[in-house]
Amino acid sequence: MKEDIDLARALSIAVNAAENAGKIINDYYETKINVRKKEGRDIVSEADIKAEKAIINILRSNYPDHCYASEEMGRTKGKNEGIEKYDWIIDPIDGTINFVSGLPLFSTSIALQENGRTLLGVIYNPLTKEKYTSIIGQGSFLNGRKLNVSQTYNIADSVFSFMHTSHYNQIETNKIFEKIIKLGMVSRGLRLYVSQALELGFIAEGKLEGTVCIKSRGYSAAAGVLIVREAGGKATDIYGEEFSNKSTSLLVTNSAIHEHLLEIL
Numbered sequence: 568m569k570e571d572i573d574l575a576r577a578l579s580i581a582v583n584a585a586e587n588a589g590k591i592i593n594d595y596y597e598t599k600i601n602v603r604k605k606e607g608r609d610i611v612s613e614a615d616i617k618a619e620k621a622i623i624n625i626l627r628s629n630y631p632d633h634c635y636a637s638e639e640m641g642r643t644k645g646k647n648e649g650i651e652k653y654d655w656i657i658d659p660i661d662g663t664i665n666f667v668s669g670l671p672l673f674s675t676s677i678a679l680q681e682n683g684r685t686l687l688g689v690i691y692n693p694l695t696k697e698k699y700t701s702i703i704g705q706g707s708f709l710n711g712r713k714l715n716v717s718q719t720y721n722i723a724d725s726v727f728s729f730m731h732t733s734h735y736n737q738i739e740t741n742k743i744f745e746k747i748i749k750l751g752m753v754s755r756g757l758r759l760y761v762s763q764a765l766e767l768g769f770i771a772e773g774k775l776e777g778t779v780c781i782k783s784r785g786y787s788a789a790a791g792v793l794i795v796r797e798a799g800g801k802a803t804d805i806y807g808e809e810f811s812n813k814s815t816s817l818l819v820t821n822s823a824i825h826e827h828l829l830e831i832l
């Protein structure tokens with residue numbers, strides 16, 4: 568069964584869903600929040616669950632036949648199982664530990680994919696009201712302002728973020744810090760935000776030159792990778808293979824330093 572998607576309308580709906588989730592998230596921010604443990608020492612909060620439901624309710628009311636893959640609820644099929652090529656990829660709060668701790672580094676991430684290819688993405692910071700948006704082939708924007716990645720060509724002049732969080736085991740922890748020690752010796756600086764969607768937004772607008780993640784789960788990266796690519800950046804795994812839903816690691820840069828960074832890592 569063929570279905571044509573009006574991507575401009577779909578992006579508008581996704582932005583609306585993210586903003587509605589943002590209202591829920593802001594209501595919970597800096598309050599006592601019920602949490603439960605996930606993988607390792609990772610957590611999920613009551614706000615994650617409520618925001619996720621709000622997003623899915625808005626999207627599903629417009630696209631009942633689409634599939635939904637979300638951070639907390641997993642993947643669900645649409646009413647019409649003949650249309651399984653469209654997937655909404657949702658992370659209601661990317662940076663839950665930051666959020667629960669009262670640290671202002673978290674966001675909502677929503678992407679629409681067709682057979683694994685990302686068509687549009689939105690990253691929304693509910694505290695600052697900043698919206699990173701993109702439609703494939705149409706560039707990336709921050710609250711309507713067109714974005715371009717940094718034009719820095721030297722690793723020594725570059726600032727990078729990296730990922731390390733509570734679901735990393737000892738082997739993964741050793742692996743990421745081995746790589747970061749190498750990068751720390753040759754770059755201008757390293758930052759640990761642990762909010763991948765926001766970090767990808769920072770790369771798209773030229774605030775960071777790149778980010779390294781040896782354990783990518785996809786939900787936080789789907790929208791951001793499109794936004795970076797449409798702003799002129801590059802996304803692969805840490806071995807240089809094009810980033811996709813099957814990737815288990817993520818290396819994103821302003822493109823100019825990508826090959827040099829792969830050599831270092």
